[in-house]
Amino acid sequence: MTSSPLLFTVRRCQPELVPPVAPTPREVKLLSDIDDQEGLRFNVPVIFIYRREPSMAEKDPIKVLRHALSRTLVYYYPFAGRIREGARRKLMVDCTGEGVVFIEAEADVTLDQFGDALHPPFPCFQQLLYDVPGSEHIIDRPIRLIQVTRLKCGGFILALSVNHTMGDAAGLRQFMTAWAEMARGANQPSIQPVWNREILMARDPPCITCNHREYEQILSPNTYIKEEDTTIVVHQSFFFTPAHIAAIRCLVPIHLHHCTTFDLISACYWCCRTKALQIEPDEEVRMMCIVNARSRFSANPSLFIGYYGNCIAFSAAVTTAKELCGNQLGYAVELIRKAKTQVTEEYMHSLADCMVIKERCLFTTGRTCMVSDWTRANLSEVNFGWGETMYGGVVKGGIGSYLGGTYIVPHKNAKGEEGLIFPICLPPEDMKRFAKELDDMLGNQNCPTMSGPSFILSTL
Structure with missing residues (x-):
């Protein structure tokens, strides 16, 4: 039996750039030779759905998350830069400090109206994360695209487009945890981020010593x-x-x-x-x-x-x-x-x-x-x-x-x-x-x- 369609409207503000709240190093940092392989050159859409929290009724989640993001980017400043491609397709981060794309939005719907649909596949996701022109590309583009959508019930939905060349699921969890800690009032992340991409750079000269059947064409x-x-x-x-x-x-x-x-x-x-x-x-x-x-x-x-x-x-x-x-x-x-x-x-x-x-x-x-x-x-x-x-x-x-x-x-x-x-x-x-x-x-x-x-x- 097919349920009746759920109708709702999403109102979005213009996308803005959120830079680090304090000055950060201006440098170029090489990605590792694991990071920049062809199979990771894409953006992963992820979503976080939150209920209304009575103790936070006087706080606007968008303001809280935007401010905490600018503070988190001081520590994760490469995310505020742009991916560049060099010789032999080598990827690097130009740490420009320009910032990540942040979109404020509001929807005239409550979480209860979604019923048991708060799981993949999300048929409405294109409205919860704006498809900024060119956002499907990873080079010379903002590294993070974020939309926070307020709901009528006081809950909110946080959606992100995550550049996979910058990190894996464990890295995403570390960044999100740091951002959440800053939102709850921490002065700095409990785990300090490290770059250390040289650990996974090719040796000189490179030498394939294992059987990598995953790359057999x-x-x-x-x-x-x-x-x-x-x-x-x-x-x-x-x-x-x-x-x-x-x-x-x-x-x-x-x-x-x-x-x-x-x-x-x-x-x-x-x-x-x-x-x-x-x-x-x-x-x-x-x-x-x-x-x-x-x-x-x-x-x-x-x-x-x-x-x-x-x-x-x-x-x-x-x-x-x-x-x-x-x-x-x-x-x-x-x-x-x-x-x-x-x-x-x-x-x-x-x-x-x-x-x-x-x-x-x-x-x-x-x-x-x-x-x-x-x-x-x-x-x-x-x-x-x-x-x-x-x-x-x-x-x-x-x-x-x-x-x-x-x-x-x-x-x-x-x-x-x-x-x-x-x-x-x-x-x-x-x-x-x-x-x-x-x-x-x-x-x-x-x-x-x-x-x-x-x-x-x-x-x-």
């Missing part, structure tokens, strides 16, 4: 890829409760029962998506696990205290569609666990070297799944004084322009159940097959889809 440009050869896709989220996770865990052998929730959901996604796309049995398929490698630098982990750049690898598990779909789920789990263990300190140095030797190439996209775990970032805990979020995380499935990527995001639904949101995008018929494969895998623990009501908006 196995397809010619004219090869037909079903999941990429379409302009019509649907976005849908699946909500995994602890009962769903337990049901999946029962599908793997006892010796794998201690595997992580990430391993289980990634294996589930890989198998169901491969079947839904009806990939030929002998074709190779990949699952790329986005691994936070900070803990892999065991010799000196203190190097990454305060580090907000990218320290991630796209480690790939590879098999054929026949082997993946013909075996039990434990087979996929084993491959994923093995791929994750490949990421070591040497692997990261080899990866940086690979990016220079292969000219910052894109990861393999053909017949590939990709999952990023945002559970440890736990953005729902970011508290500007209005408490924890009703939702904090990504807006939809897909990683950049790549539709096969997705995220695992912690979420509490309208019933108060703790669980994990898993947003994906597929062509319509493939999505139907995916949902059926997932239901078949879970048996009587069907995983609910979360599409929410439709919206009709106007913008002034």
